[in-house]
Amino acid sequence: xxxxxxxxxxxxxxxxxxxxxxxxxxxxxxxxxxxxxxxxxxxxxxxxxxxxxxxxxxxxxxxxxxxxxxxxxxxxxxxxxxxxxxxxxxxxxxxxxxxxxxxxxxxxxxxxxxxxxxxxxxxxxxxxxxxxxxxxxxxxxxxxxxxxxxxxxxxxxxxxxxxxxxxxxxxxxxxxxxxxxxxxxxxxxxxxxxxxxxxxxxxxxxxxxxxxxxxxxxxxxxxxxxxxxxxxxxxxxxxxxxxxxxxxxxxxxxxxxxxxxxxxxxxxxxxxxxxxxxxxxxxxxxxxxxxxxxxxxxxxxxxxxxxxxxxxxxxxxxxxxxxxxxxxxxxxxxxxxxxxxxxxx
Amino acid sequence: xxxxxxxxxxxxxxxxxxxxxxxxxxxxxxxxxxxxxxxxxxxxxxxxxxxxxxxxxxxxxxxxxxxxxxxxxxxxxxxxxxxxxxxxxxxxxxxxxxxxxxxxxxxxxxxxxxxxxxxxxxxxxxxxxxxxxxxxxxxxxxxxxxxxxxxxxxxxxxxxxxxxxxxxxxxxxxxxxxxxxxxxxxxxxxxxxxxxxxxxxxxxxxxxxxxxxxxxxxxxxxxxxxxxxxxxxxxxxxxxxxxxxxxxxxxxxxxxxxxxxxxxxxxxxxxxxxxxxxxxxxxxxxxxxxxxxxxxxxxxxxxxxxxxxxxxxxxxxxxxxxxxxxxxxxxxxxxxxxxxxxxxxxxxxxxxxxxxxxxxxxxxxxxxxxxxxxxxxxxxxxxxxxxxxxxxxxxxxxxxxxxxxxxxxxxxxxxxxxxxxxxxxxxxxxxxxxxxxxxxxxxxxxxxxxxxxxxxxxxxxxxxxxxxxxxxxxxxxxxxxxxxxxxxxxxxxxxxx
Numbered sequence: 001x002x003x004x005x006x007x008x009x010x011x012x013x014x015x016x017x018x019x020x021x022x023x024x025x026x027x028x029x030x031x032x033x034x035x036x037x038x039x040x041x042x043x044x045x046x047x048x049x050x051x052x053x054x055x056x057x058x059x060x061x062x063x064x065x066x067x068x069x070x071x072x073x074x075x076x077x078x079x080x081x082x083x084x085x086x087x088x089x090x091x092x093x094x095x096x097x098x099x100x101x102x103x104x105x106x107x108x109x110x111x112x113x114x115x116x117x118x119x120x121x122x123x124x125x126x127x128x129x130x131x132x133x134x135x136x137x138x139x140x141x142x143x144x145x146x147x148x149x150x151x152x153x154x155x156x157x158x159x160x161x162x163x164x165x166x167x168x169x170x171x172x173x174x175x176x177x178x179x180x181x182x183x184x185x186x187x188x189x190x191x192x193x194x195x196x197x198x199x200x201x202x203x204x205x206x207x208x209x210x211x212x213x214x215x216x217x218x219x220x221x222x223x224x225x226x227x228x229x230x231x232x233x234x235x236x237x238x239x240x241x242x243x244x245x246x247x248x249x250x251x252x253x254x255x256x257x258x259x260x261x262x263x264x265x266x267x268x269x270x271x272x273x274x275x276x277x278x279x280x281x282x283x284x285x286x287x288x289x290x291x292x293x294x295x296x297x298x299x300x301x302x303x304x305x306x307x308x309x310x311x312x313x314x315x316x317x318x319x320x321x322x323x324x325x326x327x328x329x330x331x332x333x334x335x336x337x338x339x340x341x342x343x344x345x
Numbered sequence: 346x347x348x349x350x351x352x353x354x355x356x357x358x359x360x361x362x363x364x365x366x367x368x369x370x371x372x373x374x375x376x377x378x379x380x381x382x383x384x385x386x387x388x389x390x391x392x393x394x395x396x397x398x399x400x401x402x403x404x405x406x407x408x409x410x411x412x413x414x415x416x417x418x419x420x421x422x423x424x425x426x427x428x429x430x431x432x433x434x435x436x437x438x439x440x441x442x443x444x445x446x447x448x449x450x451x452x453x454x455x456x457x458x459x460x461x462x463x464x465x466x467x468x469x470x471x472x473x474x475x476x477x478x479x480x481x482x483x484x485x486x487x488x489x490x491x492x493x494x495x496x497x498x499x500x501x502x503x504x505x506x507x508x509x510x511x512x513x514x515x516x517x518x519x520x521x522x523x524x525x526x527x528x529x530x531x532x533x534x535x536x537x538x539x540x541x542x543x544x545x546x547x548x549x550x551x552x553x554x555x556x557x558x559x560x561x562x563x564x565x566x567x568x569x570x571x572x573x574x575x576x577x578x579x580x581x582x583x584x585x586x587x588x589x590x591x592x593x594x595x596x597x598x599x600x601x602x603x604x605x606x607x608x609x610x611x612x613x614x615x616x617x618x619x620x621x622x623x624x625x626x627x628x629x630x631x632x633x634x635x636x637x638x639x640x641x642x643x644x645x646x647x648x649x650x651x652x653x654x655x656x657x658x659x660x661x662x663x664x665x666x667x668x669x670x671x672x673x674x675x676x677x678x679x680x681x682x683x684x685x686x687x688x689x690x691x692x693x694x695x696x697x698x699x700x701x702x703x704x705x706x707x708x709x710x711x712x713x714x715x716x717x718x719x720x721x722x723x724x725x726x727x728x729x730x731x732x733x734x735x736x737x738x739x740x741x742x743x744x745x746x747x748x749x750x751x752x753x754x755x756x757x758x759x760x761x762x763x764x765x766x767x768x769x770x771x772x773x774x775x776x777x778x779x780x781x782x783x784x785x786x787x788x789x790x791x792x793x794x795x796x797x798x799x800x801x802x803x804x805x806x807x808x809x810x811x812x813x814x815x816x817x818x819x820x821x822x823x824x825x826x827x828x829x830x831x832x833x834x835x836x837x838x839x840x841x842x
Contacts, residue, residue, distance in 0.1 A: 207715055218698060219694070226759060
């Protein structure tokens with residue numbers, strides 16, 4: 001019995017290791033290969049694609065999505081979802097504009113405050129909305145999919161009430177610089193996105209909280225039976241997601257130069273796509289910021305590159321949809337391979 | 346000697362180079378109940394999956410009524426008249442009894458809609474002919490587990506199965522339910538059906554089977570008519586060596602060594618949870634193993650979960666070390682000094698994470714304030730691996746690469762770095778082979794001797810008898826009897842439950 005078990009263990013280990021390498025890496029290889037392919041393709045197809053100026057463009061274009069996607073990465077790693085990120089981003093952008101002195105031509109009854117206070121209120125709003133998501137999900141027990149769907153509507157409603165169909169242009173100077181300024185050739189917004197990603201990566205990889213996020217996503221029941229306060233972790237990731245979304249919204253408003261309703265509607269799909277295309281498991285527990293960056297680059301290069309090769313803009317939407325579908329298929333397939341690993345009978 | 350209905354000749358099956366079955370022969374005669382026994386990993390399940398068309402790639406031949414067959418799918422096997430009732434039932438609790446009986450083959454009206462009236466009446470007739478007393482219109486989930494199992498059996502029969510494989514059918518049943526199942530099986534058998542009965546419960550095997558086949562290490566060891574063998578013979582053939590304390594049947598009473606003077610670590614008063622248990626008061630003393638025994642559904646598993654805060658007890662109080670605690674969450678229970686290993690490994694472990702992360706998760710709070718210390722985690726895991734003799738002894742291996750028994754040890758290892766005051770073990774030896782069971786017994790005894798209070802909750806009398814110093818028997822949600830400082834055996838336990 002022992003002998004056989006040992007032999008079985010050895011064998012399992014050997015085949016397990018080879019297969020594990022493949023399955024683990026499938027998540028990472030697929031988006032990386034896609035990225036290389038896209039870069040090579042657009043590089044050949046368009047001379048203007050591989051230029052420094054265009055690299056700047058790509059970085060700027062993915063920065064707003066990137067910050068939002070970082071928060072979502074936490075949520076998806078926990079096997080939850082946040083559909084309200086774009087709406088919360090919009091709220092944060094509108095709130096800081098609301099508390100900033102606008103040009104007299106802007107017909108919004110706003111409340112000018114010092115810039116720092118406006119930013120603080122913007123963050124306070126995101127934390128509050130994130131907390132509502134968190135409490136509804138963990139305490140009341142509404143699935144996050146539904147909770148945040150409601151929050152999507154609430155966020156849109158808050159924006160509508162604050163700007164009333166108008167467009168505000170001014171935001172606090174600090175946000176203006178971070179959103180649209182640059183240091184040398186590097187746009188500030190890309191630096192900010194990089195910083196947020198770095199911090200998030202360190203938190204996920206090197207802190208106890210990060211470990212809990214992965215463990216809760218990997219097997220929630222086991223985490224609970226190990227005495228982990230699962231609800232607190234889920235609550236934290238919902239708030240982190242809202243705060244990241246809020247930050248991206250503030251910078252986004254400065255970047256686009258305006259704050260208005262429905263400004264970020266496209267960003268919900270983009271940020272979820274980035275996380276999933278990058279290879280973070282939709283079922284939680286595996287993936288990370290590295291994957292999200294890969295996904296962002298794939299989507300960024302794709303969006304930007306399609307502009308360079310003069311494709312019908314309607315076609316562009318279809319192509320993005322197909323890429324997302326392919327990524328989802330790989331994601332689920334990778335999960336299935338992963339799940340089929342020997343579990344010791 | 347009657348003709349064999351089902352013959353397997355020289356069947357071998359490998360999983361990744363490991364032989365699960367080695368040149369196995371197996372014969373099932375018409376109208377017989379054939380018991381199949383063997384330790385875990387002996388190859389019983391693999392053989393049954395081959396017969397039921399789940400495993401399609403194997404060496405050797407299968408003959409059904411003398412004709413060679415080779416199933417390409419479970420559906421093929423079903424159509425050939427082979428049906429299987431799994432230990433984990435595949436019934437749908439939210440559908441009615443009739444719908445479950447007809448699952449997948451509902452009678453249709455001429456318009457193609459479901460003919461509810463016919464379904465209802467045919468289900469009623471079918472159940473009555475089997476002597477199963479259940480209202481076809483009742484929701485299946487509202488019925489006791491034993492009855493649900495009979496409904497699943499009815500469905501398999503209804504689909505036309507001539508050969509029925511039953512996997513551990515009695516593990517969740519009370520004695521009267523077992524009796525009802527057995528009388529049904531005997532009638533089926535008399536009506537010409539053949540039954541393969543797989544079980545760990547040797548008494549049940551001996552009570553119902555006409556003949557018994559023993560498997561060991563993927564090989565066919567022996568087949569005998571039941572009249573010529575006894576339990577000792579079965580155990581001898583299953584284990585292949587002189588059976589030890591654990592394998593003893595506990596028919597003879599053992600003396601409980603209760604410790605009435607040790608300080609009380611855990612005290613529960615009047616705990617209750619609607620539908621699971623009520624009015625439960627108990628004490629766990631330092632250095633004692635309190636066994637809680639009852640049939641499945643008697644409330645003891647829920648009681649254990651409530652003590653650890655996984656379920657919230659609706660009534661009652663809990664004191665730990667004399668201090669009143671409110672248990673609502675597992676993290677609070679852990680901080681109060683409780684530890685829990687649930688009955689299912691999957692709900693305790695992270696299969697894709699390395700062993701060391703599995704071990705450290707429950708003490709991460711103490712070894713990592715903010716930043717993780719992987720080196721410290723690995724050192725702790727190494728120590729536990731050594732302490733519990735976990736194999737292979739590599740803490741970076743993904744947990745899923747370990748065998749079941751070793752995974753169980755990892756589940757236990759989680760709680761041994763910072764010793765809890767009270768350790769609650771739910772079904773600690775379920776599904777283990779004899780060697781692994783011995784390891785668990787040794788570990789539990791050692792922890793007890795270190796002064797930890799231990800609660801062992803189980804539906805298997807052998808488990809409780811092999812570990813406990815004092816035994817509570819639960820029956821339908823209440824504590825029916827306490828055994829302390831007295832002689833007790835399986836008969837006494839069963840009689841009290």
